[in-house]
Amino acid sequence: MSLTKLQFNPGIVRETTSYTNEGGWFDGDKIRFRAGLPEKIKGWSKLSANSFLGICRGLKPWVALDSTIYNGVGTNLKYYIEDGGVYKDITPIRATTSAGDVTFSATNGSSVITVTDSAHNVETGDFVTFSGAVSLGGNITAAVLNQEYQVDERVSTTQYKISARAAGTSIQSITVNGQIVASSVSANSSDTGNGGSSTVGAYQINTGLNESVYSGGWGVGTWGRGTWSSSVDLTNEAFKLRLWSHDNFGEDLIINVREGGIFYWDKSTNSGEPFSRAVALGSVAYNSAGDIDAGVPTLATQVLVSDIDRHVIAFGADDIGADGSSTGVQDPMLIRFSDQSNPFLWTDAIENTAGSLALGSGSKIVCATETRQQIIVWTNKALYNLQFQGPPFTFGASLISENVTIASPQSFKAVDDLVFWMGEGEFYYYNGQVQTLSCSVKEYIYSDINIEQIEKVTSGLNSAYSEIWWFYPSSDSTTNNRYVVYNYEDKLWYYGTIARSNWIDRGINRYPIAAGLDGFLYYHEFGTNDGSTSPESAITAFIESSQIDLSDGNEFAFIRRVIPDLAFPESTSSTPTVDLTLKVRNFPGSNYSNTNTSSVVRSQTVPIEAWTDQAYVRLRGRSFALRVESNQPDVGWRLGTTRVDVRKDGRR
Numbered sequence: 001m002s003l004t005k006l007q008f009n010p011g012i013v014r015e016t017t018s019y020t021n022e023g024g025w026f027d028g029d030k031i032r033f034r035a036g037l038p039e040k041i042k043g044w045s046k047l048s049a050n051s052f053l054g055i056c057r058g059l060k061p062w063v064a065l066d067s068t069i070y071n072g073v074g075t076n077l078k079y080y081i082e083d084g085g086v087y088k089d090i091t092p093i094r095a096t097t098s099a100g101d102v103t104f105s106a107t108n109g110s111s112v113i114t115v116t117d118s119a120h121n122v123e124t125g126d127f128v129t130f131s132g133a134v135s136l137g138g139n140i141t142a143a144v145l146n147q148e149y150q151v152d153e154r155v156s157t158t159q160y161k162i163s164a165r166a167a168g169t170s171i172q173s174i175t176v177n178g179q180i181v182a183s184s185v186s187a188n189s190s191d192t193g194n195g196g197s198s199t200v201g202a203y204q205i206n207t208g209l210n211e212s213v214y215s216g217g218w219g220v221g222t223w224g225r226g227t228w229s230s231s232v233d234l235t236n237e238a239f240k241l242r243l244w245s246h247d248n249f250g251e252d253l254i255i256n257v258r259e260g261g262i263f264y265w266d267k268s269t270n271s272g273e274p275f276s277r278a279v280a281l282g283s284v285a286y287n288s289a290g291d292i293d294a295g296v297p298t299l300a301t302q303v304l305v306s307d308i309d310r311h312v313i314a315f316g317a318d319d320i321g322a323d324g325s326s327t328g329v330q331d332p333m334l335i336r337f338s339d340q341s342n343p344f345l346w347t348d349a350i351e352n353t354a355g356s357l358a359l360g361s362g363s364k365i366v367c368a369t370e371t372r373q374q375i376i377v378w379t380n381k382a383l384y385n386l387q388f389q390g391p392p393f394t395f396g397a398s399l400i401s402e403n404v405t406i407a408s409p410q411s412f413k414a415v416d417d418l419v420f421w422m423g424e425g426e427f428y429y430y431n432g433q434v435q436t437l438s439c440s441v442k443e444y445i446y447s448d449i450n451i452e453q454i455e456k457v458t459s460g461l462n463s464a465y466s467e468i469w470w471f472y473p474s475s476d477s478t479t480n481n482r483y484v485v486y487n488y489e490d491k492l493w494y495y496g497t498i499a500r501s502n503w504i505d506r507g508i509n510r511y512p513i514a515a516g517l518d519g520f521l522y523y524h525e526f527g528t529n530d531g532s533t534s535p536e537s538a539i540t541a542f543i544e545s546s547q548i549d550l551s552d553g554n555e556f557a558f559i560r561r562v563i564p565d566l567a568f569p570e571s572t573s574s575t576p577t578v579d580l581t582l583k584v585r586n587f588p589g590s591n592y593s594n595t596n597t598s599s600v601v602r603s604q605t606v607p608i609e610a611w612t613d614q615a616y617v618r619l620r621g622r623s624f625a626l627r628v629e630s631n632q633p634d635v636g637w638r639l640g641t642t643r644v645d646v647r648k649d650g651r652r
Contacts, residue, residue: 208242460503
């Protein structure tokens with residue numbers, strides 16, 4: 001009997017059939033390749049026990065001058081700053097009423113309160129904080145009313161409904177897995193008042209959608225492309241998945257609701273508790289005299305701070321009108337930039353470097369990213385290079401390529417001077433010129449994407465392993481539940497299933513951080529388990545080879561023994577176990593007719609790691625495949641070169 005080494009080409013290949021891909025890997029989940037060999041990916045753990053509201057689709061880490069590490073967290077409902085594991089709500093206020101503009105009414109036995117405000121402009125799901133109200137006379141006390149509430153139902157242009165809850169419970173403190181939970185308070189027969197004449201309502205910017213909606217018009221909210229809190233009619237586009245762009249200007253933060261307002265959070269005014277809310281960028285003085293620039297853009301598709309020259313750049317911004325004020329009407333192809341080192345001065349003059357330029361190819365700017373030497377800008381048709389030129393034009397744009405696509409505003413990732421992105425049917429990279437990226441799983445991935453939710457595709461850099469991750473919704477899901485990975489050093493592809501809506505690389509933070517769909521942030525490449533459960537649970541990971549045959553599949557093979565070659569790095573289980581499965585079939589199109597699974601158990605770790613030395617099997621078929629799988633907690637594994645005892649066994 002001879003021992004045959006099972007050596008496979010690294011990476012997963014799905015562009016051919018399993019039989020044609022002999023000598024390669026055909027399927028897997030939660031694995032990666034290192035030095036050409038597969039291993040289970042590491043685990044994840046909650047950043048903190050606290051959760052946030054909504055689905056996070058924007059993460060931004062930065063460090064303040066006092067060395068405090070912050071993470072900006074933008075969701076479809078709010079914007080937070082994560083500070084020491086606590087999510088501090090800095091969502092901007094769009095409108096504050098005059099005293100007495102808001103009144104309340106309650107019904108005996110019900111926790112539902114009807115709020116009347118003739119100009120509320122809220123939608124279901126929006127947030128408002130009341131102050132100055134007095135008791136309605138019974139259970140609905142002043143303390144019950146004077147809190148933050150989420151709107152349960154928009155009744156009309158003048159009324160909406162909220163649910164009364166116990167006094168002294170902030171929305172952030174009563175969330176579980178990103179959902180609001182609180183004991184309700186029901187009105188009694190004495191609750192006949194209206195809250196008094198001093199009630200003030202502070203309305204936060206309208207919340208955004210958690211799903212892309214395709215329709216013939218806006219019709220799905222009030223926060224859009226137009227003047228502050230106005231609606232706009234745009235035909236046959238997806239509206240309006242809430243996405244954020246944000247960048248730090250020194251220790252401060254500039255925040256943009258995609259195709260909405262631009263806001264500023266000042267660290268120097270937020271040394272105490274609680275953090276104050278971000279304010280409109282155009283409301284901040286640009287000099288020590290307190291002057292305000294009326295030309296600051298009020299709308300943008302994306303904001304970015306150019307690290308090289310310290311300009312704030314707004315892509316898809318509104319222009320300055322004849323009166324010197326920003327028009328509030330978005331030009332989706334216009335790029336505007338502030339004065340150098342001054343994010344509050346945007347009106348161009350001889351003595352500053354503020355200005356604007358318009359791109360020509362396409363109908364709207366989709367996104368932009370900064371590399372070491374330039375800024376790359378995607379429109380819905382082309383790719384541009386934006387570079388700092390100095391006076392008098394400040395920036396210049398050059399067309400790089402036309403007829404390129406990008407899947408979503410967050411489906412790109414820059415690595416030094418390289419840029420990788422997912423397009424609509426192709427993966428691309430830019431290294432001075434645009435090229436398609438050869439992908440061994442392209443058809444498998446693109447045949448499984450939910451096109452109607454493609455705006456949710458997000459990318460992440462995992463620099464420790466030279467990987468670009470793309471998270472996407474599969475064809476049977478409306479949320480990101482799968483991923484595909486490109487290893488740009490080894491030029492390999494693999495994929496799997498993890499539900500994540502955003503990702504940032506390690507660097508400022510010790511580990512990569514990803515946003516789950518449950519209201520938590522997670523440290524990745526951390527431990528070996530799934531930290532979304534309590535206690536932590538096992539991560540099921542596997543890899544399966546393509547079929548292997550003897551003599552071009554003419555003869556049967558008989559397998560009687562398998563000799564595993566494994567390591568168990570970072571395993572904390574006393575007996576970590578991995579299952580090796582051999583399965584055979586007689587024809588490429590038939591089902592596997594017989595399988596045999598052997599558990600490989602580590603028996604010794606010092607001085608030399610040892611495990612199950614051999615396992616006896618009895619399998620017969622024209623071709624066979626190897627599957628390696630683990631579903632035990634506290635287990636990490638790396639596959640070496642497994643050998644099988646195999647011989648020819650005739651043609652019948």
